[in-house]
Amino acid sequence: xxxxxxxxxxxxxxxxxxxxxxxxxxxxxxxxxxxxxxxxxxxxxxxxxxxxxxxxxxxxxxxxxxxxxxxxxxxxxxxxxxxxxxxxxxxxxxxxxxxxxxxxxxxxxxxxxxxxxxxxxxxxxxxxxxxxxxxxxxxxxxxxxxxxxxxxxxxxxxxxxxxxxxxxxxxxxxxxxxxxxxxxxxxxxxxxxxxxxxxxx
Amino acid sequence: xxxxxxxxxxxxxxxxxxxxxxxxxxxxxxxxxxxxxxxxxxxxxxxxxxxxxxxxxxxxxxxxxxxxxxxxxxxxxxxxxxxxxxxxxxxxxxxxxxxxxxxxxxxxxxxxxxxxxxxxxxxxxxxxxxxxxxxxxxxxxxxxxxxxxxxxxxxxxxxxxxxxxxxxxxxxxxxxxxxxxxxxxxxxxxxxxxxxxxxxxxxxxxxxxxxxxxxxxxxxxxxxxxxxxxxxxxxxxxxxxxxxxxxxxxxxxxxxxxxxxxxxxxxxxxxxxxxxxxxxxxxxxxxxxxxxxxxxxxxxxxxxxxxxx
Numbered sequence: 156x157x158x159x160x161x162x163x164x165x166x167x168x169x170x171x172x173x174x175x176x177x178x179x180x181x182x183x184x185x186x187x188x189x190x191x192x193x194x195x196x197x198x199x200x201x202x203x204x205x206x207x208x209x210x211x212x213x214x215x216x217x218x219x220x221x222x223x224x225x226x227x228x229x230x231x232x233x234x235x236x237x238x239x240x241x242x243x244x245x246x247x248x249x250x251x252x253x254x255x256x257x258x259x260x261x262x263x264x265x266x267x268x269x270x271x272x273x274x275x276x277x278x279x280x281x282x283x284x285x286x287x288x289x290x291x292x293x294x295x296x297x298x299x300x301x302x303x304x305x306x307x308x309x310x311x312x313x314x315x316x317x318x319x320x321x322x323x324x325x326x327x328x329x330x331x332x333x334x335x336x337x338x339x340x341x342x343x344x345x346x347x348x349x350x351x352x353x354x355x356x
Numbered sequence: 357x358x359x360x361x362x363x364x365x366x367x368x369x370x371x372x373x374x375x376x377x378x379x380x381x382x383x384x385x386x387x388x389x390x391x392x393x394x395x396x397x398x399x400x401x402x403x404x405x406x407x408x409x410x411x412x413x414x415x416x417x418x419x420x421x422x423x424x425x426x427x428x429x430x431x432x433x434x435x436x437x438x439x440x441x442x443x444x445x446x447x448x449x450x451x452x453x454x455x456x457x458x459x460x461x462x463x464x465x466x467x468x469x470x471x472x473x474x475x476x477x478x479x480x481x482x483x484x485x486x487x488x489x490x491x492x493x494x495x496x497x498x499x500x501x502x503x504x505x506x507x508x509x510x511x512x513x514x515x516x517x518x519x520x521x522x523x524x525x526x527x528x529x530x531x532x533x534x535x536x537x538x539x540x541x542x543x544x545x546x547x548x549x550x551x552x553x554x555x556x557x558x559x560x561x562x563x564x565x566x567x568x569x570x571x572x573x574x575x576x577x578x579x580x581x582x583x584x585x586x587x588x589x590x591x592x593x594x595x596x597x598x599x600x601x602x603x604x605x606x607x608x609x610x611x612x613x614x615x616x617x618x619x620x621x622x623x624x625x626x627x628x629x630x631x632x633x634x635x636x637x638x639x640x641x642x643x644x645x646x647x648x649x650x651x652x653x654x655x656x657x658x659x660x661x662x663x664x665x
Contacts, residue, residue, distance in 0.1 A: 156412050352539040
């Protein structure tokens with residue numbers, strides 16, 4: 156396990172250095188996107204239109220934050236990750252089209268996303284679910300918000316961060332997926348647990 | 357109206373007004389305390405988990421959780437951006453007058469806390485998909501009532517996170533399989549939930565009654581402090597057995613591997629119909645938030661789970 160500090164835009168060669176189980180702290184631009192934002196971004200791409208922000212080398216954060224307006228300024232109150240599996244249906248295309256290098260969320264993602272990360276050079280950084288204050292502390296400012304018509308949780312919040320983390324590299328760009336490994340381990344453990352509890356298989 | 361009757365009415369009016377106001381004020385305090393500060397038993401269980409966890413990534417997750425809890429407490433900020441669906445449990449003394457006004461006070465408190473704490477607006481109309489914006493809606497916040505002897509009111513709030521709610525299960529098991537069937541149901545539910553409910557979790561398990569009764573008991577058992585077993589020694593043994601089984605799955609903190617998957621298992625039961633064996637598993641996330649207070653007849657307030665600063 157190695158700890159890395161990277162700054163956005165992240166280069167592909169830097170992403171390729173990261174291995175599953177490493178820890179990453181990220182400084183720079185992080186953009187939130189949940190179900191609706193993924194859907195809209197991909198539709199715009201198909202229509203040959205530009206996104207409000209160039210995502211190349213940036214981090215995409217599966218997050219619906221609590222944000223408060225303080226005078227003219229937006230202030231992040233709490234910003235923990237949401238469950239990433241819901242974005243599994245979009246993420247491979249998203250990585251391919253927009254070249255985002257870091258996807259941040261909780262709970263892990265599936266084989267389609269893992270393959271896209273291997274092919275195009277991206278990683279999945281697991282941020283501790285619910286650790287919303289820790290996340291908010293590393294968010295230094297809200298640069299801007301786009302697509303606020305989608306509502307507070309679904310909008311594209313563009314955050315400037317300093318040492319955002321710890322992110323556990325759970326899917327690296329070499330085909331390794333920690334969540335998949337854990338799932339295999341738990342399946343291997345199932346028969347012994349059944350035996351101990353007296354459950355017939 | 358004679359002067360005497362008028363005086364009584366005034367006193368009663370004054371009293372009911374202040375009971376309502378007190379309930380509202382206490383409920384706002386409870387909501388703030390619950391979302392910003394974990395009860396001591398949960399915090400200690402997470403600290404123990406961190407000390408005993410051997411998986412590296414599991415330890416990283418628990419450290420982030422502990423750092424987050426400390427920051428939330430210090431800055432009086434919600435520890436998780438999902439401040440949950442608001443559920444109240446009220447133990448109402450049979451001698452307290454105007455109990456009918458309490459529910460209204462709890463709704464008002466929820467709206468106030470949503471603005472002031474703040475809480476994330478989490479009440480959505482299931483037909484129009486419109487968020488009400490203030491955490492209230494049809495049947496929400498949900499109030500569970502229990503009538504107790506005496507003249508006190510005990511209020512508990514359980515802000516229940518969505519991630520752990522999504523893996524709660526009720527199943528009608530086969531009576532012939534008995535407790536073994538229950539054990540399989542619980543362990544299968546844990547394995548299926550995996551990383552989704554933000555482990556380490558607290559599990560409420562209940563059998564008997566009916567489909568609704570089992571889930572109601574499972575959920576309310578989440579209010580039992582960690583380390584407090586069911587008074588029935590046989591059930592306490594089952595709780596320990598399920599806890600050990602859960603922690604040998606390998607799911608670990610946030611599903612990234614390790615032995616800290618569940619912090620506690622609370623089992624409850626009700627008598628069952630001869631043909632039915634209802635069972636329910638309620639998951640709570642590591643942010644197992646709850647807060648309680650007792651209001652006495654002189655409106656003196658006793659906070660039961662937290663220190664009021």
